[in-house]
Amino acid sequence: MRFLLGVTFLLAAASAGAQLAIEITGAGAQRIPLAVLPFAGEGGLGGQGITAVARADLERSGLFRILEMPPLSPLPTEATPINYAEWRSRLADAVVFGSVASRPDGRFEVRFRLFDVVKQVPLGGIAYTLTREQARATAHRVADFIYEKLTGEKGVFSTRIAYVVKRGTRFELQIADADGVGAETALASFEPILSPAWSPDGRRLAYVSMEAKKPVVYVHSLLDGKRYVAANFRGSNSAPAWSPDGSKLAVTLSREGGSQIFLMNADGSSLRRITSSSAIDTEPRFSPDGRWLYFTSDRGGSPQVYRMPASGGEPQRITFDGSYNVTPRLSPDGKTLAYITRNGSKFQVAMLDLANRQGQVLTESDRDESPSFSPNGRMILHATVLNGRGVLSAVSADGRVKQRLSATAGDVREPAWGPFIE
């Protein structure tokens, strides 16, 4: 709340029930003033066009302030020469001109250019050919380009998120665009679904389903809906994690008593136990370089984060402050650990710099779960509870930018942010 700027945007979802609504509850201290002129002719695309979606993406990142412009006539296009002094006087640090044209084959062409008004240099542009149905996806690509040129890091507007919605007795594993729009249900069940984990290529999800009255790990192909049982041993099967190359899964099994971590090929073959304790060892996660396996263990008396060589070996304890530190998640560059820590009776998202061991609590909520890094490492999506309902929240790694995604009905939980898709 400290970072609340007094502006709260509610981007209501366009179509029916399954959508998530995003609310921005905090933004960066220094936001780049950016003018995104309406793309000339975008009305022909119908729907929200391109600029409304791209502006909302950029605004939501918390790193930009989208300038309100008086209507310009005629609208500049990517071909219009830019007058830097004019845009400087309008207090823009950067400006985007673009256009949408329909092609004889029924498709459309989107062209745009980005200019750095401060340095007075063009930053490039792109032309996309698209169908009407690809307008939103194209708008996300436009926003990704602008974001990357102005911040130096890749944008995540074209990525997708997975999460579980519980409504009454029904559980749905859903996939949506990173802005919560376009939700599709991959699996619906009357028994709990949890722990979705994206394969590194973004085509499959591993998850735990209790449809067999016990936890069983499945791998689900998103393109054709085909799924297979990856781990259904005697006892409980849970907490799937992909190796960075997608060839292996780490899982928690109770087949030999207790909860211990095993490695296997993604098809379920070549099972091998890699922890051996009388404690609970669970929530395995590979480091992005594949060398380490981070996990939660209560071998020291309270649940803490440990790591061990991914091929097996002696575990070292990673978290020390507090009596409950769980759910380790590595940043994409492997330098930072996000996890859940208990402060008194509150469960909050915390970050640990693995080089200097400096820790920081990022949230002020009290029932946070399941942190998940955006693929560019900028944001951490997590589950929390607001007014008795499960919602998703995202917080930037510096704690400043905050967003909230909630469903119109039901509890949203178990978020997993998908990888970059080229």
Added chain:
Amino acid sequence: MRIITLIVAAASFGLLLSACTTTPESQAPAKVEERAAKPPSAVDTKPIASVDLTKGANPLKDPNNILSKRSIFYDYDKFDVRAEYRGLVEAHAKYLRDNPGMRMLIQGNADERGSREYNIGLGQRRSDGVKKMMTLLGVRDNQIESVSLGEEKPMDDGHSEAAWAKNRRSDILYSGEY
């Protein structure tokens, strides 16, 4: 369970019927006289296996029988079976010993606080504990599967201490119930 019993009864009745109708067909017509000379077939004289739904015949469902009690509750962050549940565990262990064909699923559960996956671990510790007690009481290992549902299947949806106390539990299910 009553429905299941009825289905089983109906199914066996159907089996009986089909047996009756197929038997004459499988016999050669020349033997008809010989068969007629015999006393009425042995089937008719055998005592009939009776299914009585009016008596609490199934001890697992009889509310007066301890075997109908299926939940063991735990203190916060505790996994040992409290003394008050010893009798319950012993009764179920005896039932499994007496009925070696019976299988049991023990589902451990945790309250909602904390990580869902770690809570699966906590529930597993509870169900493993019950299973271990029963095997020490002479039940064969392969009769019992202990699993965990973590915090996913609360008995009480509330968020109070009282609700959490109901959700830290092990539930016992028998073959046909899961």
